[in-house]
Amino acid sequence: MASEQEDVERARVLLKDLRASIDNIDAAIVYMLAERFRCTEAVSYLKTQHNLPPADKVREAEQIERLRRLAADARFNPDFVEKFLNFLIANVIRHHEAVNEGRNDVDLVHR
Ligand SMILES: C=C(O[C@@H]1C=C(C(=O)O)C=C[C@H]1O)C(=O)O
Known part of the structure:
Protein backbone atom coordinates (compact mmCIF):
# COMPACT_ATOMS: atom_id res chain seq x y z
CA MET A 1 0.00 0.00 0.00
CA ALA A 2 1.30 3.49 -0.94
CA SER A 3 2.15 5.71 1.98
CA GLU A 4 0.49 9.10 2.44
CA GLN A 5 3.82 10.69 1.49
CA GLU A 6 4.01 8.70 -1.79
CA ASP A 7 0.43 9.74 -2.64
CA VAL A 8 1.30 13.39 -2.11
CA GLU A 9 4.46 12.99 -4.22
CA ARG A 10 2.41 11.46 -7.07
CA ALA A 11 -0.09 14.33 -6.81
CA ARG A 12 2.76 16.86 -7.04
CA VAL A 13 4.09 15.21 -10.23
CA LEU A 14 0.58 15.18 -11.74
CA LEU A 15 0.04 18.85 -10.78
CA LYS A 16 3.34 19.85 -12.41
CA ASP A 17 2.33 17.99 -15.58
CA LEU A 18 -1.13 19.57 -15.69
CA ARG A 19 0.35 23.04 -15.14
CA ALA A 20 2.75 22.52 -18.05
CA SER A 21 -0.28 21.88 -20.28
CA ILE A 22 -2.17 24.84 -18.79
CA ASP A 23 0.85 27.06 -19.60
CA ASN A 24 0.84 25.85 -23.24
CA ILE A 25 -2.91 26.37 -23.57
CA ASP A 26 -2.74 29.89 -22.04
CA ALA A 27 0.02 30.79 -24.51
CA ALA A 28 -2.12 29.53 -27.42
CA GLN A 49 -14.13 53.58 -44.78
CA HIS A 50 -17.27 52.13 -46.34
CA ALA A 61 -26.37 35.41 -33.90
CA GLU A 62 -24.85 33.00 -36.44
CA GLN A 63 -21.53 33.01 -34.57
CA ILE A 64 -23.23 32.36 -31.24
CA GLU A 65 -25.29 29.51 -32.65
CA ARG A 66 -22.24 27.95 -34.31
CA LEU A 67 -20.04 28.22 -31.22
CA ARG A 68 -22.78 26.86 -28.94
CA ARG A 69 -22.93 23.81 -31.24
CA LEU A 70 -19.15 23.41 -31.14
CA ALA A 71 -19.19 23.70 -27.34
CA ALA A 72 -21.81 20.97 -27.05
CA ASP A 73 -19.68 18.84 -29.40
CA ALA A 74 -16.71 19.39 -27.11
CA ARG A 75 -18.83 18.51 -24.05
CA PHE A 76 -18.26 22.05 -22.83
CA ASN A 77 -20.78 24.53 -21.36
CA PRO A 78 -22.45 26.47 -24.27
CA ASP A 79 -23.57 29.29 -21.92
CA PHE A 80 -19.96 29.91 -20.93
CA VAL A 81 -18.94 30.05 -24.60
CA GLU A 82 -21.78 32.46 -25.42
CA LYS A 83 -20.80 34.77 -22.53
CA PHE A 84 -17.15 34.71 -23.59
CA LEU A 85 -18.04 35.46 -27.23
CA ASN A 86 -20.30 38.33 -26.13
CA PHE A 87 -17.40 39.74 -24.08
CA LEU A 88 -15.16 39.62 -27.16
CA ILE A 89 -17.83 41.13 -29.43
CA ALA A 90 -18.55 43.99 -26.96
CA ASN A 91 -14.86 44.95 -27.11
CA VAL A 92 -14.83 44.66 -30.90
CA ILE A 93 -17.87 46.97 -31.20
CA ARG A 94 -16.25 49.45 -28.79
CA HIS A 95 -13.25 49.50 -31.14
CA HIS A 96 -15.44 49.89 -34.26
CA GLU A 97 -17.18 52.88 -32.63
CA ALA A 98 -13.87 54.45 -31.58
CA VAL A 99 -12.48 54.18 -35.11
CA ASN A 100 -15.73 55.69 -36.43
CA GLU A 101 -15.12 58.67 -34.14
CA GLY A 102 -11.47 58.93 -35.21
CA ARG A 103 -10.07 57.65 -31.90
CA ASN A 104 -7.43 54.96 -31.35
CA ASP A 105 -7.59 54.91 -27.53
CA VAL A 106 -9.15 51.42 -27.32
CA ASP A 107 -6.74 49.66 -29.72
CA LEU A 108 -5.70 46.29 -28.29
CA VAL A 109 -3.23 45.42 -31.07
CA HIS A 110 0.00 47.35 -31.74
CA ARG A 111 0.71 48.01 -35.40
C1 LIG B 1 -16.04 41.76 -36.66
C2 LIG B 1 -17.25 42.18 -37.04
O1 LIG B 1 -17.96 43.16 -36.29
C3 LIG B 1 -18.77 42.82 -35.17
C4 LIG B 1 -18.07 41.86 -34.29
C5 LIG B 1 -18.23 40.50 -34.47
C6 LIG B 1 -17.29 39.53 -33.84
O2 LIG B 1 -16.44 39.97 -33.03
O3 LIG B 1 -17.36 38.32 -34.17
C7 LIG B 1 -19.31 40.03 -35.25
C8 LIG B 1 -20.19 40.87 -35.83
C9 LIG B 1 -20.14 42.35 -35.68
O4 LIG B 1 -21.18 42.78 -34.80
C10 LIG B 1 -17.93 41.68 -38.26
O5 LIG B 1 -18.90 42.31 -38.72
O6 LIG B 1 -17.48 40.65 -38.80
Missing part, protein backbone atom coordinates in the same frame (compact mmCIF):
# COMPACT_ATOMS: atom_id res chain seq x y z
CA ILE A 29 -5.12 31.55 -26.14
CA VAL A 30 -3.03 34.76 -26.03
CA TYR A 31 -1.76 34.24 -29.59
CA MET A 32 -5.26 33.37 -30.85
CA LEU A 33 -6.82 36.43 -29.18
CA ALA A 34 -4.10 38.65 -30.67
CA GLU A 35 -4.90 37.27 -34.14
CA ARG A 36 -8.67 37.63 -33.68
CA PHE A 37 -8.30 41.27 -32.60
CA ARG A 38 -5.79 41.92 -35.41
CA CYS A 39 -8.60 40.86 -37.80
CA THR A 40 -11.47 42.63 -36.05
CA GLU A 41 -9.48 45.86 -35.70
CA ALA A 42 -8.84 45.75 -39.46
CA VAL A 43 -12.61 45.22 -39.89
CA SER A 44 -13.14 48.48 -37.90
CA TYR A 45 -11.20 50.48 -40.51
CA LEU A 46 -12.94 48.70 -43.38
CA LYS A 47 -16.38 49.45 -41.91
CA THR A 48 -15.51 53.10 -41.25
CA ASN A 51 -19.83 53.58 -43.91
CA LEU A 52 -20.94 50.20 -42.64
CA PRO A 53 -22.61 49.97 -39.18
CA PRO A 54 -20.36 48.83 -36.28
CA ALA A 55 -22.59 45.90 -35.23
CA ASP A 56 -23.95 43.11 -37.43
CA LYS A 57 -26.55 41.33 -35.28
CA VAL A 58 -27.24 38.63 -37.90
CA ARG A 59 -23.54 37.66 -38.05
CA GLU A 60 -23.35 37.72 -34.22
Whole structure:
Protein backbone atom coordinates (compact mmCIF):
# COMPACT_ATOMS: atom_id res chain seq x y z
CA MET A 1 0.00 0.00 0.00
CA ALA A 2 1.30 3.49 -0.94
CA SER A 3 2.15 5.71 1.98
CA GLU A 4 0.49 9.10 2.44
CA GLN A 5 3.82 10.69 1.49
CA GLU A 6 4.01 8.70 -1.79
CA ASP A 7 0.43 9.74 -2.64
CA VAL A 8 1.30 13.39 -2.11
CA GLU A 9 4.46 12.99 -4.22
CA ARG A 10 2.41 11.46 -7.07
CA ALA A 11 -0.09 14.33 -6.81
CA ARG A 12 2.76 16.86 -7.04
CA VAL A 13 4.09 15.21 -10.23
CA LEU A 14 0.58 15.18 -11.74
CA LEU A 15 0.04 18.85 -10.78
CA LYS A 16 3.34 19.85 -12.41
CA ASP A 17 2.33 17.99 -15.58
CA LEU A 18 -1.13 19.57 -15.69
CA ARG A 19 0.35 23.04 -15.14
CA ALA A 20 2.75 22.52 -18.05
CA SER A 21 -0.28 21.88 -20.28
CA ILE A 22 -2.17 24.84 -18.79
CA ASP A 23 0.85 27.06 -19.60
CA ASN A 24 0.84 25.85 -23.24
CA ILE A 25 -2.91 26.37 -23.57
CA ASP A 26 -2.74 29.89 -22.04
CA ALA A 27 0.02 30.79 -24.51
CA ALA A 28 -2.12 29.53 -27.42
CA ILE A 29 -5.12 31.55 -26.14
CA VAL A 30 -3.03 34.76 -26.03
CA TYR A 31 -1.76 34.24 -29.59
CA MET A 32 -5.26 33.37 -30.85
CA LEU A 33 -6.82 36.43 -29.18
CA ALA A 34 -4.10 38.65 -30.67
CA GLU A 35 -4.90 37.27 -34.14
CA ARG A 36 -8.67 37.63 -33.68
CA PHE A 37 -8.30 41.27 -32.60
CA ARG A 38 -5.79 41.92 -35.41
CA CYS A 39 -8.60 40.86 -37.80
CA THR A 40 -11.47 42.63 -36.05
CA GLU A 41 -9.48 45.86 -35.70
CA ALA A 42 -8.84 45.75 -39.46
CA VAL A 43 -12.61 45.22 -39.89
CA SER A 44 -13.14 48.48 -37.90
CA TYR A 45 -11.20 50.48 -40.51
CA LEU A 46 -12.94 48.70 -43.38
CA LYS A 47 -16.38 49.45 -41.91
CA THR A 48 -15.51 53.10 -41.25
CA GLN A 49 -14.13 53.58 -44.78
CA HIS A 50 -17.27 52.13 -46.34
CA ASN A 51 -19.83 53.58 -43.91
CA LEU A 52 -20.94 50.20 -42.64
CA PRO A 53 -22.61 49.97 -39.18
CA PRO A 54 -20.36 48.83 -36.28
CA ALA A 55 -22.59 45.90 -35.23
CA ASP A 56 -23.95 43.11 -37.43
CA LYS A 57 -26.55 41.33 -35.28
CA VAL A 58 -27.24 38.63 -37.90
CA ARG A 59 -23.54 37.66 -38.05
CA GLU A 60 -23.35 37.72 -34.22
CA ALA A 61 -26.37 35.41 -33.90
CA GLU A 62 -24.85 33.00 -36.44
CA GLN A 63 -21.53 33.01 -34.57
CA ILE A 64 -23.23 32.36 -31.24
CA GLU A 65 -25.29 29.51 -32.65
CA ARG A 66 -22.24 27.95 -34.31
CA LEU A 67 -20.04 28.22 -31.22
CA ARG A 68 -22.78 26.86 -28.94
CA ARG A 69 -22.93 23.81 -31.24
CA LEU A 70 -19.15 23.41 -31.14
CA ALA A 71 -19.19 23.70 -27.34
CA ALA A 72 -21.81 20.97 -27.05
CA ASP A 73 -19.68 18.84 -29.40
CA ALA A 74 -16.71 19.39 -27.11
CA ARG A 75 -18.83 18.51 -24.05
CA PHE A 76 -18.26 22.05 -22.83
CA ASN A 77 -20.78 24.53 -21.36
CA PRO A 78 -22.45 26.47 -24.27
CA ASP A 79 -23.57 29.29 -21.92
CA PHE A 80 -19.96 29.91 -20.93
CA VAL A 81 -18.94 30.05 -24.60
CA GLU A 82 -21.78 32.46 -25.42
CA LYS A 83 -20.80 34.77 -22.53
CA PHE A 84 -17.15 34.71 -23.59
CA LEU A 85 -18.04 35.46 -27.23
CA ASN A 86 -20.30 38.33 -26.13
CA PHE A 87 -17.40 39.74 -24.08
CA LEU A 88 -15.16 39.62 -27.16
CA ILE A 89 -17.83 41.13 -29.43
CA ALA A 90 -18.55 43.99 -26.96
CA ASN A 91 -14.86 44.95 -27.11
CA VAL A 92 -14.83 44.66 -30.90
CA ILE A 93 -17.87 46.97 -31.20
CA ARG A 94 -16.25 49.45 -28.79
CA HIS A 95 -13.25 49.50 -31.14
CA HIS A 96 -15.44 49.89 -34.26
CA GLU A 97 -17.18 52.88 -32.63
CA ALA A 98 -13.87 54.45 -31.58
CA VAL A 99 -12.48 54.18 -35.11
CA ASN A 100 -15.73 55.69 -36.43
CA GLU A 101 -15.12 58.67 -34.14
CA GLY A 102 -11.47 58.93 -35.21
CA ARG A 103 -10.07 57.65 -31.90
CA ASN A 104 -7.43 54.96 -31.35
CA ASP A 105 -7.59 54.91 -27.53
CA VAL A 106 -9.15 51.42 -27.32
CA ASP A 107 -6.74 49.66 -29.72
CA LEU A 108 -5.70 46.29 -28.29
CA VAL A 109 -3.23 45.42 -31.07
CA HIS A 110 0.00 47.35 -31.74
CA ARG A 111 0.71 48.01 -35.40
C1 LIG B 1 -16.04 41.76 -36.66
C2 LIG B 1 -17.25 42.18 -37.04
O1 LIG B 1 -17.96 43.16 -36.29
C3 LIG B 1 -18.77 42.82 -35.17
C4 LIG B 1 -18.07 41.86 -34.29
C5 LIG B 1 -18.23 40.50 -34.47
C6 LIG B 1 -17.29 39.53 -33.84
O2 LIG B 1 -16.44 39.97 -33.03
O3 LIG B 1 -17.36 38.32 -34.17
C7 LIG B 1 -19.31 40.03 -35.25
C8 LIG B 1 -20.19 40.87 -35.83
C9 LIG B 1 -20.14 42.35 -35.68
O4 LIG B 1 -21.18 42.78 -34.80
C10 LIG B 1 -17.93 41.68 -38.26
O5 LIG B 1 -18.90 42.31 -38.72
O6 LIG B 1 -17.48 40.65 -38.80
